[in-house]
Amino acid sequence: MTEHDLTALRERAENGDTTAVDELVELAVERGDIDELRRLADGGSTDAVDELIQLAGELGDMDELRRLADGGNNDAADQLIELATERDDLDELRRLAGLGNTTAAEQLAELTAE
Known part of the structure; x- marks a missing residue:
């Protein structure tokens, strides 16, 4: 084209x-x-x-996923949580949990309990 x-x-x-x-x-x-x-x-x-x-x-573009998630896209939030979990990015999981995302809070609890 x-x-x-x-x-x-x-x-x-x-x-x-x-x-x-x-x-x-x-x-x-x-x-x-x-x-x-x-x-x-x-x-x-x-x-x-x-x-x-x-x-x-x-x-692995966390900035783009964060932009979409912060705009209210739940699928982007889920993908961001998955990526943050794979990378052991506790700061990102804390940020999402602080915004009320229960999945991020659960992942954070799991990673910090290990």
Whole structure:
């Protein structure tokens, strides 16, 4: 796909063409383009949000997961807790637990009991 084609596809998506949005999400996933997924997610695409969470988790991008979780996305919070647990990141688990996340509190209790 040329840059011109991509620009045209983005214009269609911005004008409400859901097929264009779906194509952009698919292309972004294929390219591993977290910035494009973020832009589409911020524009309201739930598919882009789901793919963004998955890609951020695969890349270990805690900042992106934190941004989504802090915005109220429970799936991102769960992925962030999983990643923080794998990394023994007690500070992140404490932060999430302090915000009222019971799963983070449980993981924190488990890790500190070991």
